Amino acid sequence: MIRVDVVPDTPEWEAERRHSIGASEVAAAVGESSYDGTPLSVYLDKIGAGRNAFDPILSLIGHGEEPIIAEWVARYHPEVGEVGPGFMARHEDYPWLHASFDRVVRDPSGRMVPLQLKTSTVFVRHKWNLGVPVDYLIQEEIECLVMGAPYALLAVHHTGTTEFELYKLPAHPERQAQLAQVTRRLWDCIEKRTPPPPTLGDDLARLYPASEGKQVTADDDTLDTLEFLRETAAQRNEVVREYKAMEADAKFQLEQFMQDATEILDPYTGRTVHTWKPTKNGDRRHYTPKGEKP
Incomplete structure (x- = not known):
């Protein structure tokens, strides 16, 4: 694991994110996102042609919630270990993969594991009815891979309520290897500026900006x-x-x-x-x- 000394949501942090695929982007990168991300959207973001999805207000709210969720874990689940500050890191053998850890925990055996902090609203609460959404499961596989951790912890606050949940998510080496291989292929596309095949829902206007006056004959x-x-x-x-x-x-x-x-x-x-x-x-x-x- 190679630590990257940057502050989240700064221009330096954004620049570092462009140099590799983040854990939170991997579900989209491998075509398994339950939200709007796709391999093409990740590709476009990395080459600087993507739509700027960063919302400073949402970021402010999300980061504002993090201390509350972290304190809930520390106060009500001391058995997990000591909660410490997070950081950004890149995998030493898979340099195209990085993770931004919200917090880290030293468990009773001395191992360092990721602690991911999430919020949900009434509009997406249903996505948690069957457990952790697939996007976050994949994110934690990559965070464990980058850190070399045997498991990750994920805490979520369902905002508007007093409901918190804590999940312990074990790492699956075979799944991690598959994700690393698929993201490697996408990173090859990014380095060669060769877009991956678009999928339904992709914004093709970003891939093919209009050429004024250009015509094409239908088959x-x-x-x-x-x-x-x-x-x-x-x-x-x-x-x-x-x-x-x-x-x-x-x-x-x-x-x-x-x-x-x-x-x-x-x-x-x-x-x-x-x-x-x-x-x-x-x-x-x-x-x-x-x-x-x-």
């Missing part, structure tokens, strides 16, 4: 695809029109029933199952509380 397969696109777009628009009409009819019936009332209550539980608010143009914005069904 038969492309003509078939164009016709299919026109037909599906027409069908989609027709379905949308039908559902909008049904939605408007349902709202009209509700407004007739409610008259000047602003809430509908469940007759058995007394809970609000539907409400509306006036809009600036005088219409009503209907709203059904999440999880409530009449």
